[in-house]
Amino acid sequence: MPKGNKEDTIRNILKAAEELFSEKGFNGTSVNMISDKAGVNKALIYYYFKDKDDIVNSLFENIIHESDEYVSGSSSALNHEVIPLQDSIREEMNFLQEKQKILSIMLMESLKGDDSHNYFFKCAQKVIESEIEANISSDPQEFQRLLVHEFFTGFVPIMSFIIFKDKWCKYFDCDTDQFISNFLDSFSNTHLSSKKPGS
Amino acid sequence: MPKGNKEDTIRNILKAAEELFSEKGFNGTSVNMISDKAGVNKALIYYYFKDKDDIVNSLFENIIHESDEYVSGSSSALNHEVIPLQDSIREEMNFLQEKQKILSIMLMESLKGDDSHNYFFKCAQKVIESEIEANISSDPQEFQRLLVHEFFTGFVPIMSFIIFKDKWCKYFDCDTDQFISNFLDSFSNTHLSSKKPGS
Amino acid sequence: MPKGNKEDTIRNILKAAEELFSEKGFNGTSVNMISDKAGVNKALIYYYFKDKDDIVNSLFENIIHESDEYVSGSSSALNHEVIPLQDSIREEMNFLQEKQKILSIMLMESLKGDDSHNYFFKCAQKVIESEIEANISSDPQEFQRLLVHEFFTGFVPIMSFIIFKDKWCKYFDCDTDQFISNFLDSFSNTHLSSKKPGS
Amino acid sequence: MPKGNKEDTIRNILKAAEELFSEKGFNGTSVNMISDKAGVNKALIYYYFKDKDDIVNSLFENIIHESDEYVSGSSSALNHEVIPLQDSIREEMNFLQEKQKILSIMLMESLKGDDSHNYFFKCAQKVIESEIEANISSDPQEFQRLLVHEFFTGFVPIMSFIIFKDKWCKYFDCDTDQFISNFLDSFSNTHLSSKKPGS
DNA sequence: GATGAATGAGAATTCATTCAT
DNA sequence: CATGAATGAATTCTCATTCAT
Structure with a gap:
């Protein structure tokens, strides 16, 4: 997890989310999966996004x-x-x-x-x-x-x-x-x- | 909980599930919701259906x-x-x-x-x-x-x-x-x- | 965890909660602590109580x-x-x-x-x-x-x-x-x- | 964030904390809330105070x-x-x-x-x-x-x-x-x- | 000093599923 | 058949704290 800049991090999160949501649906995707796939800390997702x-x-x-x-x-x-x-x-x-x-x-x-x-x-x-x-x-x-x-x-x-x-x-x-x-x-x-x- | 017969119970379950799945999606619906809406005991659902x-x-x-x-x-x-x-x-x-x-x-x-x-x-x-x-x-x-x-x-x-x-x-x-x-x-x-x- | 009856379980939960809340305050006590102290499964607490x-x-x-x-x-x-x-x-x-x-x-x-x-x-x-x-x-x-x-x-x-x-x-x-x-x-x-x- | 002097910053933090602790209790107040209310950066709180x-x-x-x-x-x-x-x-x-x-x-x-x-x-x-x-x-x-x-x-x-x-x-x-x-x-x-x- | 970003641990709550009767 | 009780694993979200600049 290279300390990328804000933009990159957000992009990664969104990219991972996009992939997973389309694969498993919104409710079928856990924030854990997203953070794992995006390679970022789970809490960081909540730093950038209010909620799922x-x-x-x-x-x-x-x-x-x-x-x-x-x-x-x-x-x-x-x-x-x-x-x-x-x-x-x-x-x-x-x-x-x-x-x-x-x-x-x-x-x-x-x-x-x-x-x-x-x-x-x-x-x-x-x-x-x-x-x-x-x-x-x-x-x-x-x-x-x-x-x-x-x-x-x-x-x-x-x-x-x-x-x-x-x-x-x-x-x-x-x-x-x-x-x-x-x-x-x-x-x-x-x-x-x-x-x-x-x- | 009217002790309906088998057929009725199953029908109720399926009807409730149908309504809920279409309303909230499969993953957005819990078995609890289904049993509540169907008016049957949750465990009974697992008697008639292997799993969700x-x-x-x-x-x-x-x-x-x-x-x-x-x-x-x-x-x-x-x-x-x-x-x-x-x-x-x-x-x-x-x-x-x-x-x-x-x-x-x-x-x-x-x-x-x-x-x-x-x-x-x-x-x-x-x-x-x-x-x-x-x-x-x-x-x-x-x-x-x-x-x-x-x-x-x-x-x-x-x-x-x-x-x-x-x-x-x-x-x-x-x-x-x-x-x-x-x-x-x-x-x-x-x-x-x-x-x-x-x- | 002997499968006690409902009354007992609730009593245990309340007793544990009482002790812990008074010891650490409401916000200082986690539901985990309560379930541990009460010797019941955490989810069971939510079976009997809507929330904390x-x-x-x-x-x-x-x-x-x-x-x-x-x-x-x-x-x-x-x-x-x-x-x-x-x-x-x-x-x-x-x-x-x-x-x-x-x-x-x-x-x-x-x-x-x-x-x-x-x-x-x-x-x-x-x-x-x-x-x-x-x-x-x-x-x-x-x-x-x-x-x-x-x-x-x-x-x-x-x-x-x-x-x-x-x-x-x-x-x-x-x-x-x-x-x-x-x-x-x-x-x-x-x-x-x-x-x-x-x- | 007016770059007030040290004294001011500390005063602000303490004032915010006082208000919040009395409103929500110590454990009911997060450091985030304090920094928000005090209008100072969260990390700065840890510069002036060892911990919560x-x-x-x-x-x-x-x-x-x-x-x-x-x-x-x-x-x-x-x-x-x-x-x-x-x-x-x-x-x-x-x-x-x-x-x-x-x-x-x-x-x-x-x-x-x-x-x-x-x-x-x-x-x-x-x-x-x-x-x-x-x-x-x-x-x-x-x-x-x-x-x-x-x-x-x-x-x-x-x-x-x-x-x-x-x-x-x-x-x-x-x-x-x-x-x-x-x-x-x-x-x-x-x-x-x-x-x-x-x- | 000051700050945005990051993190590990843990909190509350829910879920699918099973058990004992 | 039917049910209330029970459970382990997840899930969403928050927290105190730290790091790098």
């Missing part, structure tokens, strides 16, 4: 923040220039790929019935709103329709794809590249080629 | 079994008779609606990185295979394509819809019926109207 | 309850028959002597600034009210005077005497009997021979 | 020292000049009032059964001896009598009065001035008007 919840929340806040940056950074390119759709999707997926584990945790926690976490919705809302703000209609009914459409036939499939990719290829024992291309085909033939509600 | 895992697995086996029955019971009707698609979808959804909580648990557990549970895939596989067995092609490549297509643009959206329905309406504060109809529209315009790979 | 606080409170409730019984049981004798005052005081002290440790804990906790425990006042109030109810005057001012008088020149000296007896004799290295008789003399010459306010 | 114990002890030594000064400064006036007793009592009380919190801590700690602290006795001894040294008799028996008398009917009631004043008025919801005057009346009618043992 604070760790996940930190993870979630981080991804929300990074997504914001990504969205605002790419929005100009994405929406105004003429970039082939599949290309931009692929790029987006690369971005999401890195966040795979956190997204997985986010989904797990959002599935719980208590209202503790709804980051999954929060996140979806952000992404979708940023994407449809161009052709936004002031009609709230219409907006709801679009939201539902984007969420269930766009956001959710993509997220599942990201989250389940590895597990899928393992379970069905198939080639990753082939799998990706299959998914993109299907996605193109459904969500991407569908006429949006209200358009 | 045995409870979830029982839940999963049950749903797999019921799905089997549902699928084989309806397959003739679904595929060979001329039933409007949306109608059959609605019927299927009613069936799934009852299983909402177990499906939620199944998804949560399947998201974990360790290979403890892949009931979600197992279940998807069953459903999808039963649906495509008619126009099944012997080409494994083709089969993979279909599988991916059905899973990510069919199964996953529907499951998410079932699982997130209540949470969605609560979070976005919207009317349930409107929401359902919105979803069905979108689903019709994407998955249902897409040309299947290989066809 | 519940243990002290149980101790306090017990003594309040026993005091009630003592007061109501002796009130007839104490107030209506002609018993020499010093005798009744001595008897009362024997009763209190047994409760020495709990009284000590009660005082300690009541000294804390937060309003968590005011059993010391509650207890005093009970005792004093029972003692003055005979010559109670309906004048609240007068009642306050009596209360103050009884508390600070009666209740407090006696309590201190009970609580500090052993420590005093140890610290000043003096004979217990002599000490007791000295105290009783002084108490007779002050509180007992004073004219009560309002009389 | 050293803080309380410092508090106790201080009050012992101040009491010494007070006693020796006022002794001539108190005992030899003709000052009305109640006046001198009132003055003494003003002095004690400021020390209320430390006295409270002192009492709490002295109540513990282990012999860690007997500052309460030490303090009482000092005060009482200074008060009776005039009419001290060489007879040790007599001295014991006087000590007991002064302690239980003089020192203890006064201390309790000081320590419980605020809590009393809060609990019984009564006027402070009225309370003080009630106490002084009672105290005059008991301790102050009693014939001292041996006189």
Whole structure:
């Protein structure tokens, strides 16, 4: 345990937590495991984080923040220039790929019935709103329709794809590249080629 | 503690477990909570179930079994008779609606990185295979394509819809019926109207 | 650890807690110490008591309850028959002597600034009210005077005497009997021979 | 963190500790709380104080020292000049009032059964001896009598009065001035008007 | 002096599981 | 079948104390 600086320590903790939470779930992961994996003293975790919840929340806040940056950074390119759709999707997926584990945790926690976490919705809302703000209609009914459409036939499939990719290829024992291309085909033939509600 | 018979006791336990697991997750639920909610003595749970895992697995086996029955019971009707698609979808959804909580648990557990549970895939596989067995092609490549297509643009959206329905309406504060109809529209315009790979 | 019955186990826990709390204070005593001293499994303590606080409170409730019984049981004798005052005081002290440790804990906790425990006042109030109810005057001012008088020149000296007896004799290295008789003399010459306010 | 000088820092620490110890007890107060409240770095506390114990002890030594000064400064006036007793009592009380919190801590700690602290006795001894040294008799028996008398009917009631004043008025919801005057009346009618043992 | 970071030990509380009846 | 009692191992979190700069 080299006396790394604050930033490093926190990064290590978050990295270990991310890995473990996505592997065993939030409640299935003990702070002990995290400190062990991060190579830091357990009490130090409580020096930097109020409690265990604070760790996940930190993870979630981080991804929300990074997504914001990504969205605002790419929005100009994405929406105004003429970039082939599949290309931009692929790029987006690369971005999401890195966040795979956190997204997985986010989904797990959002599935719980208590209202503790709804980051999954929060996140979806952000992404979708940023994407449809161009052709936004002031009609709230219409907006709801679009939201539902984007969420269930766009956001959710993509997220599942990201989250389940590895597990899928393992379970069905198939080639990753082939799998990706299959998914993109299907996605193109459904969500991407569908006429949006209200358009 | 009404001395119900064996069946009743087990049913109570499973019902309580289902509710709690879906509310707090498997690891977030203690056996104590289950026995309390089920109104049975804690030790009795261990009389009927080997351990806590045995409870979830029982839940999963049950749903797999019921799905089997549902699928084989309806397959003739679904595929060979001329039933409007949306109608059959609605019927299927009613069936799934009852299983909402177990499906939620199944998804949560399947998201974990360790290979403890892949009931979600197992279940998807069953459903999808039963649906495509008619126009099944012997080409494994083709089969993979279909599988991916059905899973990510069919199964996953529907499951998410079932699982997130209540949470969605609560979070976005919207009317349930409107929401359902919105979803069905979108689903019709994407998955249902897409040309299947290989066809 | 003979599998004693419930009553015994609880008694053991409370006895151990009483001893330890009075020896080291509430916060200075760990539940581990209690379970060790009581010879029971630590988790068993949490089977019978909600938390550590519940243990002290149980101790306090017990003594309040026993005091009630003592007061109501002796009130007839104490107030209506002609018993020499010093005798009744001595008897009362024997009763209190047994409760020495709990009284000590009660005082300690009541000294804390937060309003968590005011059993010391509650207890005093009970005792004093029972003692003055005979010559109670309906004048609240007068009642306050009596209360103050009884508390600070009666209740407090006696309590201190009970609580500090052993420590005093140890610290000043003096004979217990002599000490007791000295105290009783002084108490007779002050509180007992004073004219009560309002009389 | 104003870089105050050494004296200031120590004063701040002690002040914070005094407040917290009296509020939550010694064991209920963490060094963190103290450093927070004092507005100094936690490690700095360990620069000025050997350990946590050293803080309380410092508090106790201080009050012992101040009491010494007070006693020796006022002794001539108190005992030899003709000052009305109640006046001198009132003055003494003003002095004690400021020390209320430390006295409270002192009492709490002295109540513990282990012999860690007997500052309460030490303090009482000092005060009482200074008060009776005039009419001290060489007879040790007599001295014991006087000590007991002064302690239980003089020192203890006064201390309790000081320590419980605020809590009393809060609990019984009564006027402070009225309370003080009630106490002084009672105290005059008991301790102050009693014939001292041996006189 | 002063400080942020670090740590080992221990505290309170909970859990899954078992036992004896 | 059913149950109250019991238990060992964890789990979350805190504490007093120290180190390096």
